[in-house]
Amino acid sequence: VNRLALSLGVALLVVELSAALALIATNGQSDRAWATVALEGVTGAAFVVAGLIALARRPENRTGIYLAATGYVWYFGALTELTNEWLFSIGFLLSDLIWVSFTALVLAYPTGRFESRLDRSLPLAAGALLLATSTCKLLFDPTPAPDRCDECPGSPIVIADRPAVADTVDVATSVVGLALIVLVVVLLARRWRRATPAARRVLWPVVGAGAATFLTVALVIVADQVSESAAEVLQVLLFVTFSAVPFAFLFGILRTRLARSAVSDLVVELDRGAPIREALAGALGDPSLEIVYPLDSGWVDELGHDAERIVARPGTALAPVESEGKVVAALVHDASLSEDPALLDAVAHAASLALHTQGLQAEARAQFAFLRTLVETAPSLFIHVGTDGRVRNQNAAAVEAAGLDDEELIRGRHFWDVFIDPEEREDVIARFHALAPDFETGEYENAFVNARGERRVVFWRSAPVRNEAGKVTGIISGGIDITERRRRELELERERDATTTALESIPSIVVVVDRAGLIRDRDIDNPRVGANRAFRQALGWRDEQLVDHPFLDLVVDDSYGRAAGALATAAAGSASEEVESELRCADGSLRAFAWSAVPVADVTGRTEALVLVSGVEVTERRRLEAEKERERAFLNAIANNAPSLLCLIDREGRLTHMGANIAFEQTLGYASEEIGGQVFWEQFVHPGDAPLVERLIGRAAAGEVVGENDSRWVTSGGTQLIVAWTCTPLPRLDERTLFLITGVDVTERNQLTEELRASRARIVRAEDEARRVLERNLHDGAQQRLVAISVALRLIESKLQDDPAAAAALLDGTREELAQALEELRELARGIHPAVLTDRGLAPAVEALVSRAPVPVDIDISSDRLPEAVEAASYYVVAEALTNVAKYSGATEARVQVVREDGRVVVSVHDDGAGGADPSRGSGLRGLADRVGALDGVLVVESPVGQGTTVRAEIPVPLRLESRARRRRPDAHS
């Protein structure tokens, strides 16, 4: 608001005032007292002036407008003093509007703003009510203001003379007006109750005068209905209270001015050293005032305590106090003081220096409190010792270490009486005095028995405290109670000794390597033991040959990197798999070890990662395994090269994987991979024999001894074989019990046996036949002749006496008979076995045969002797063949050849006869074949029709027998 506006305001006041005076003077009612007029004129001016002052001070505050408006409207009341009925009516209508601005003033004071909608609507409601009432009176009452004067002019706009209506309206207005007044008073009372003391100081002059005015109005309204005299008195009172409002306002302003003058008093007071908070509270008129100081951690009070709660208190505001451009403090004041920032500024400025000082003190106190807390709660011991060795101060930890309950028991005593054992005291005292006067910084460890009898070990570090002049005034000693640590160290050492002993005595090899894989040194006091005794003894290396050498250098052929991998795994923090390696010994030999690597923490607690390699020797185990492997390979070789059929079955009769030998697979015609899992008796045995085989294997599985059995097995091609087999439980190779089926294919053997049996039978039959023939020949030949001779001799005997001539004749016949008998016997004997063969060998015997042959025979025969059986067989082949030549062939010549070749003798008899001989027809050749077969030889007869017949026998000649025969030859000749 500029000066122009203020000037216009003043001008309007002057115009209104002059107009009012002029109108009253020229047209006023006769009974007006000029004193009253003057008083009323002053009252209106007081409102306008107060309002303009307020606007000048705080242009944005509407309080001034409400004040001034009340004053300006006030002068409309002067119109009712006039006799002109139109002017009177205008004044009658408008003069009541002062209550609109007045109500607004009282309700909006001191901020000029309404606190609520109710506050805002009340002035308008009052205005509307009053305007309506006045209008109603003017319309229905010719004398609307009878109580004011008798000669007041009537209403010029009366439409009907109905004073009763006007009265009714008047009563209703009174009731509503009273209600509004009560509402306003209640609102004011509520505001008062809520206000802080500082706010009440501001409120009370204006609000008090206003409330009194409204209450008086209420009384007037009530008194109007009761007695006129009382109402008149109250009218006067109303005038007084109403008129007091602008003055009350001005009083408030004046009091603030006075408060500002208190700032200078404040400076004086602060200089005199008055308590700063009380001084400021007094100066600002706010007894609740608090002062806070800024620290990095937040606001603190003057004692350095945290002040966040103070700052956050409701209804307060924070006014920062600056000094040299920096916030040094803040006033936590009642929010109402913000209405007068100038005062706050002045007070803050005046107190800034003192507050700065106070702030520094608060900071120092806060720091001190922090340090004190630190010292008291620290596990470290602190003692402050004078240069005389007496304890001046100490913390709780020091008291505790001393074994005392009361810190006063330490203070003032010599520290050596508290912290040093008696026997060391003198020594310590001497050393302490030797340090004077400088008491250089030092460290020492000190063990003592405290007042509670506990043994303590404290590590002290002390430093001198100097005054401004640099002179040492005391010593601060900080100590750490390392009793527990010492105890643990001792325990650890003992544990370490035990560990080392254990490591040294266990039979496993143990070697510690670092992350780089280097073997650590072995030191009994150092837990990082390198190789243990077992390791050194097993491998024969000396310490210096191992320490700092890569462990992997000892590993032979780590081509797969498994050893290196194990070390890397352990170095990375995990336990490795077990590795088998051969390690190089000092003597050049190799030994096998199964080992693994695990990460270990250094037992001293230092965090260096180590790797523990531990293992056991497996050389012997490996040797046994290799032996076992060789044995297995050997057995496999045997099994696979054995002609027997071998297979392994489990308890259910299933073949194990690859569980058969080559003979089995080849004989039965299966591939190796086809047999695993097959049930033996289902797959390989003839269905007719399977139940028996299953039963027999079941008995073998039950522990019974099952002998050899012949069963029919079937090949993959369906061929039946006769197999002689057994089932034997094997020693447990693994968790299963296995059974070995051993079989021999006896199909061929059985055939051979059958043939052999037949051959034997034939030989026997041939023999029998030969004997029968021999017996028949003897019986029919020589025997008959001899019988005849015998009978003849008996006859001769009887004739001898009576008829000698006849006897002589009979004797001649008998001699002839005897000669024939002899010849027949000789022939027989030759047929049984020629003596020439036995005595002189095959060649002469064959020559004798040939000499009796009916056709010319060419002979090619060696004179070498052969084993008797061979010679005999050869002889009979030739004899039979030549007999056949003579009997059947019709040949003209024949050829006999006996040659030795490749360990056998080949006998062949060839003729040029008709051929077509059937070897099976005659028993002679059959018998010959058996005889030759008995000597493992073969007899072949080739007899194509018309091409002659060749009988050929090949008989093996055992070398040994042959040589023996050779040696015997000279004996035979001799």
Place this chain on the structure above:
Amino acid sequence: MLGTYVRIESAVLRTAHARCVCDYQRVASTVLIVDDHPSFRASARAILESQGFDVVGETAAGKAALDAVARLRPDVVLLDVQLPDMSGFEVCAELERRNGLAPAIVLVSSRDVVDYGDLVQNSCACGFIAKADLSGEAVAALLP
């Protein structure tokens, strides 16, 4: 044991049937010689005739012998055990079946009696004579 006993006793064996023919008395017995060896037949005829027997016929086989017995009705048949077509025992049994106890049959053989086991004993022949021991006395001894 039996064989041993018989061998020691004699080459002549008197069988149980011998007593059966005892009642059949003849002064000069007629004989039929049955043998497949001609030389034995000649010798046997010579020695038997020289000692009073009347040889009425000779045959060389079993069947022929049966016919000859039926035709000639000899008192004695000198019967060889081994014949080409039948054995002497079979001929003996057939003769008994046809003729009852007649004629008296004397078995002869160049083999020993023990070679035939109990065949001789169980036969219906009067006895057995080894061929080498053949004589009229031997035959007569079997004919009581």
